[in-house]
Amino acid sequence: MPAGRAGAGRRGCTIWYIARPPAAPGGRQGQPHSLSPRCRPLTPHGLSDRAHARPPTERSLTRCPISELTLPIRTERLCLRQHRIDDVDALVSYYGDPVVARYIPWQPWSAEFAATMIDRRIPGTGITARDSRLALVAEYEGEVIGDVVLWPADETLSRGEMGWAFHPTVWGRGFATEAVRALIDTAFGPCGMHRVIAQVDGRNKASTRLCERVGMVREGFLRRDHWTKGEWTDTVVYGLLAEEWRG
Numbered sequence: 001m002p003a004g005r006a007g008a009g010r011r012g013c014t015i016w017y018i019a020r021p022p023a024a025p026g027g028r029q030g031q032p033h034s035l036s037p038r039c040r041p042l043t044p045h046g047l048s049d050r051a052h053a054r055p056p057t058e059r060s061l062t063r064c065p066i067s068e069l070t071l072p073i074r075t076e077r078l079c080l081r082q083h084r085i086d087d088v089d090a091l092v093s094y095y096g097d098p099v100v101a102r103y104i105p106w107q108p109w110s111a112e113f114a115a116t117m118i119d120r121r122i123p124g125t126g127i128t129a130r131d132s133r134l135a136l137v138a139e140y141e142g143e144v145i146g147d148v149v150l151w152p153a154d155e156t157l158s159r160g161e162m163g164w165a166f167h168p169t170v171w172g173r174g175f176a177t178e179a180v181r182a183l184i185d186t187a188f189g190p191c192g193m194h195r196v197i198a199q200v201d202g203r204n205k206a207s208t209r210l211c212e213r214v215g216m217v218r219e220g221f222l223r224r225d226h227w228t229k230g231e232w233t234d235t236v237v238y239g240l241l242a243e244e245w246r247g
């Protein structure tokens with residue numbers, strides 16, 4: 001693994017940088033995470049105590065065994081499973097497309113880059129520490145058509161952030177919506193989070209529609225706050241609370 005491992009990203013998927021994101025002109029690079037291997041116990045409702053009003057404290061948080069999360073996750077049409085090294089071709093088939101890469105942090109992926117990324121994603125089977133993640137590919141009729149990811153937004157592991165990408169040949173059929181709904185269920189259920197967000201490039205209308213379709217609330221519009229691919233871009237922040245999802 002290269003030195004100078006990823007810093008926390010500010011916009012969807014940025015956590016997957018191999019090296020720290022480049023500093024914008026006059027800006028600072030992201031800082032590396034510290035490890036904090038703790039999580040929360042589940043209540044009888046499948047929701048963590050941390051989903052309730054009291055803020056978490058060091059004392060109240062206990063280790064969350066990965067076994068609480070059963071993979072793969074099955075939805076009506078999809079199987080959401082852990083990444084495998086033989087997913088390289090499937091992921092390159094869409095991450096290698098400039099249309100898919102337009103609003104995400106990377107240039108179109110090469111096979112070599114995909115192999116590196118998949119290698120990093122394979123252990124992403126649950127939320128157990130600040131730098132843990134849940135990274136799942138979405139299979140439809142046995143083919144990988146996209147992927148979703150959830151990662152903790154802070155050391156309490158009670159706030160999460162999500163990212164996603166799907167193959168253009170399946171856009172417009174609700175697959176991403178179905179996968180993201182399952183990811184949110186997992187975040188508020190077994191992962192015990194109380195809030196999830198998505199940070200989306202303001203020009204990425206398919207993604208902002210997706211956020212709204214799953215019931216996320218548009219909480220903020222940050223003007224020209226993110227430096228990507230040679231320009232300052234706007235960020236739309238969407239958020240969702242556990243009680244809103246349950247309600």
Ligand SMILES: CC(C)(COP(=O)(O)OP(=O)(O)OC[C@H]1O[C@@H](n2cnc3c(N)ncnc32)[C@H](O)[C@@H]1OP(=O)(O)O)[C@@H](O)C(=O)NCCC(=O)NCCS
Nearest residue numbers: 012100103164165166171172173174175176177206207209
């Ligand atoms: C973001 C992205 C996943 C959205 O893809 P998508 O196909 O629009 O999303 P879905 O699969 O949920 O499909 C929803 C569309 O299908 C339609 N649809 C058809 N059947 C549907 C169903 N059963 N359920 C829900 N929607 C359905 C919806 O009306 C919607 O169309 P609309 O956006 O024109 O209103 C896709 O654009 C993408 O991969 N982009 C590149 C990567 C990227 O930018 N990621 C964002 C990082 S934050």
